[in-house]
Amino acid sequence: MTSGEIPVYGKVPPTTFIDTSGEEFSTTDLEGNVWALSLIFTHCAASCPRMTSQFARFQEMVTDPNIHLVSISVDPARDTPERMKEYADLAGADLSRWHFLTGDLNTVVDLAENHLKIGSGQANEDLSSHPSDASPEAQLEETMDEFMADEWEAIDTPPKMGGDVQTGDYQILHSDRFVLIDQQGRIRGYYAGLEDEGLENLKRDALRLASE
Numbered sequence: 001m002t003s004g005e006i007p008v009y010g011k012v013p014p015t016t017f018i019d020t021s022g023e024e025f026s027t028t029d030l031e032g033n034v035w036a037l038s039l040i041f042t043h044c045a046a047s048c049p050r051m052t053s054q055f056a057r058f059q060e061m062v063t064d065p066n067i068h069l070v071s072i073s074v075d076p077a078r079d080t081p082e083r084m085k086e087y088a089d090l091a092g093a094d095l096s097r098w099h100f101l102t103g104d105l106n107t108v109v110d111l112a113e114n115h116l117k118i119g120s121g122q123a124n125e126d127l128s129s130h131p132s133d134a135s136p137e138a139q140l141e142e143t144m145d146e147f148m149a150d151e152w153e154a155i156d157t158p159p160k161m162g163g164d165v166q167t168g169d170y171q172i173l174h175s176d177r178f179v180l181i182d183q184q185g186r187i188r189g190y191y192a193g194l195e196d197e198g199l200e201n202l203k204r205d206a207l208r209l210a211s212e
Helices: 047-061 081-091 105-116 136-147 196-211
Strands: 016-018 024-026 034-040 067-073 098-101 177-181 186-192
Touching (some): 034 047, 034 105, 047 177, 177 196
């Protein structure tokens, strides 16, 4: 989409999460800003490191303070604010513009499935069925190794999915799309989060909306 109006696909309702400082953070806090959203979880060894790497590139490319990034965990039972802060630090996130959020699972699922219209991978899910992770810090470091490679250069091949349930390594098959939201909380676009072209299109449209 290179010309014409950027379509409106829906609207994000007021929704409250918990940020890395343990404080409430609402989607209404982003009113007046353009923002891009992704679904991740910190134990992910598949698409999440690549998606977070792409957001890190976006953060470097786009410095407009009125354009924000939001990464929401689809595994809030394990992704505590403290763990999300550790993940954000490893990502080199500027927390004034890149918000890592966790909270109630039902809230995450409702926003993703019913409003954003993207898969959370957690609909009808019982998180208690997942085994616990004996060493989340060690796994986080391992997961981030490739994510941190080459000073945020794009990863040519995202890590393969898989895992050993004996170590608590499991996968949540959530959407890998980035969602663009405008200053009024309206959904304006969906972008392939694993592809460079998707990131470039997100950048183009975010800058365009911010200039309107």
